[in-house]
Amino acid sequence: xxxxxxxxxxxxxxxxxxxxxxxxxxxxxxxxxxxxxxxxxxxxxxxxxxxxxxxxxxxxxxxxxxxxxxxxxxxxxxxxxxxxxxxxxxxxxxxxxxxxxxxxxxxxxxxxxxxxxxxxxxxxxxxxxxxxxxxxxxxxxxxxxxxxxxxxxxxxxxxxxxxxxxxxxxxxxxxxxxxxxxxxxxxxxxxxxxxxxxxxxxxxxxxxxxxxxxxxxxxxxxxxxxxxxxxxxxxxxxxxxxxxxxxxxxxxxxxxxxxxxxxxxxxxxxxxxxxxxxxxxxxxxxxxxxxxxxxxxxxxxxxxxxxxxxxxxxxxxxxxxxxxxxxxxxxxxxxx
Amino acid sequence: xxxxxxxxxxxxxxxxxxxxxxxxxxxxxxxxxxxxxxxxxxxxxxxxxxxxxxxxxxxxxxxxxxxxxxxxxxxxxxxxxxxxxxxxxxxxxxxxxxxxxxxxxxxxxxxxxxxxxxxxxxxxxxxxxxxxxxxxxxxxxxxxxxxxxxxxxxxxxxxxxxxxxxxxxxxxxxxxxxxxxxxxxxxxxxxxxxxxxxxxxxxxxxxxxxxxxxxxxxxxxxxxxxxxxxxxxxx
Numbered sequence: 083x084x085x086x087x088x089x090x091x092x093x094x095x096x097x098x099x100x101x102x103x104x105x106x107x108x109x110x111x112x113x114x115x116x117x118x119x120x121x122x123x124x125x126x127x128x129x130x131x132x133x134x135x136x137x138x139x140x141x142x143x144x145x146x147x148x149x150x151x152x153x154x155x156x157x158x159x160x161x162x163x164x165x166x167x168x169x170x171x172x173x174x175x176x177x178x179x180x181x182x183x184x185x186x187x188x189x190x191x192x193x194x195x196x197x198x199x200x201x202x203x204x205x206x207x208x209x210x211x212x213x214x215x216x217x218x219x220x221x222x223x224x225x226x227x228x229x230x231x232x233x234x235x236x237x238x239x240x241x242x243x244x245x246x247x248x249x250x251x252x253x254x255x256x257x258x259x260x261x262x263x264x265x266x267x268x269x270x271x272x273x274x275x276x277x278x279x280x281x282x283x284x285x286x287x288x289x290x291x292x293x294x295x296x297x298x299x300x301x302x303x304x305x306x307x308x309x310x311x312x313x314x315x316x317x318x319x320x321x322x323x324x325x326x327x328x329x330x331x332x333x334x335x336x337x338x339x340x341x342x343x344x345x346x347x348x349x350x351x352x353x354x355x356x357x358x359x360x361x362x363x364x365x366x367x368x369x370x371x372x373x374x375x376x377x378x379x380x381x382x383x384x385x386x387x388x389x390x391x392x393x394x395x396x397x398x399x400x401x402x403x404x405x406x407x408x409x410x411x412x413x414x415x416x417x418x
Numbered sequence: 419x420x421x422x423x424x425x426x427x428x429x430x431x432x433x434x435x436x437x438x439x440x441x442x443x444x445x446x447x448x449x450x451x452x453x454x455x456x457x458x459x460x461x462x463x464x465x466x467x468x469x470x471x472x473x474x475x476x477x478x479x480x481x482x483x484x485x486x487x488x489x490x491x492x493x494x495x496x497x498x499x500x501x502x503x504x505x506x507x508x509x510x511x512x513x514x515x516x517x518x519x520x521x522x523x524x525x526x527x528x529x530x531x532x533x534x535x536x537x538x539x540x541x542x543x544x545x546x547x548x549x550x551x552x553x554x555x556x557x558x559x560x561x562x563x564x565x566x567x568x569x570x571x572x573x574x575x576x577x578x579x580x581x582x583x584x585x586x587x588x589x590x591x592x593x594x595x596x597x598x599x600x601x602x603x604x605x606x607x608x609x610x611x612x613x614x615x616x617x618x619x620x621x622x623x624x625x626x627x628x629x630x631x632x633x634x635x636x637x638x639x640x641x642x643x644x645x646x647x648x649x650x651x652x653x
Contacts, residue, residue, distance in 0.1 A: 278511065
């Protein structure tokens, strides 16, 4: 049973959390890759927009909770999602109209767009803090676990336990569904195909009668949906702190670039690679090896390559390595 | 002068100095007109001017008698003009079929018969319809590009150097297809580097030099003209 115990231990502390974290990153990275391929700039306001969207969902959750409306055992936040998405669609379209549309009209260079999105990032960050403060907000309610460590031990009789939190399960399932819907949209619908056409060849898309402003609008709407979902799932899983969302910018960009900018499938693969690398390198493997090694050879150290505080260093290293050795990413995307 | 499509006495450029000087290009219904001339003669520019990608200072463009000088290229597509640019004329990451669908984007009716016609014209595209257009050979890409432009059922098809960068065999093949398209009643206006072969299939030929008309005649007459042969066709 020792290898099995090792496996359960890895699953509990590394695989399941990484899968959930990777799914959250994937939803965010998909937005980055879409904006990059349609609007052709790196959207620096992504993390903070995600925070604002989540704040809207939290506001909706509080309202529903005050009314006594809930969907036990699922978190109330799920009910508030449509509200958050609508707020975010409104916010992103307003920002586009007030900021980015002007730069599109004057055909500004991508770097100008990036700087503009940096400004949007600061403003969005300020708005979020105005409503939510800088501290941590927990808004997860409903059943917290699908099954706990103790239940798992009783079922299997193993020494090690595995818990599955409902937020994690929700994240993985939602991400899967959203990805499938997104791919269906991009590959099967007229609007989705027009987005791909615009991304492929802007001039020819214009010649074919595709309206660029419409393509841009659809892109922001999809981004809003992805952002609110990613942010809410992340918040349910780990709690809501605006600064954490800002910090997600790095792993999300690393994921999009590692997968190949402009490639949706790349964003997803990249997100899981980043998540597993972050978790794997900062995970203390001592327990696993205690189970696997023959008696007397158990490790005495923590077997941890880097402290958890350095998990962003892992992401940063991935980003640098990709940019140095394969700037187009795994799936041959565009070069930033 | 009552040609089906005519750019008459066009003068203009991309801002700054004029490139075209009172240049006239016309094509009749179901005929093939070819613009030839040395490098930098303004062949492509003349074609772009007819399509509205260049602001004219003087001159008019008329389609079936209607003045379309002030229309944008997109509006001209809706009026029945199809344009195949010289480069970047396909959506590389999309399949051949999706490329054709995007060509028909402005159509709200059922375009499956038009797609069938394109597949009949270019049978190879039917075999490759699920393949990304960017993975095809140069000649096949040109077929996708022409097919895409045909999806709007245009009355005029404008081709900017359709045989650039393809092998001589593929070039003959493409010219054959272009003749076939013209036989269905679509007017063809084409810019070509391969002047001799292009003039052979042309009903009308325009030799441009420095943005102005130098010789205008039927394709055969231009081929027979000793001056044209000596100066532009290499003897």
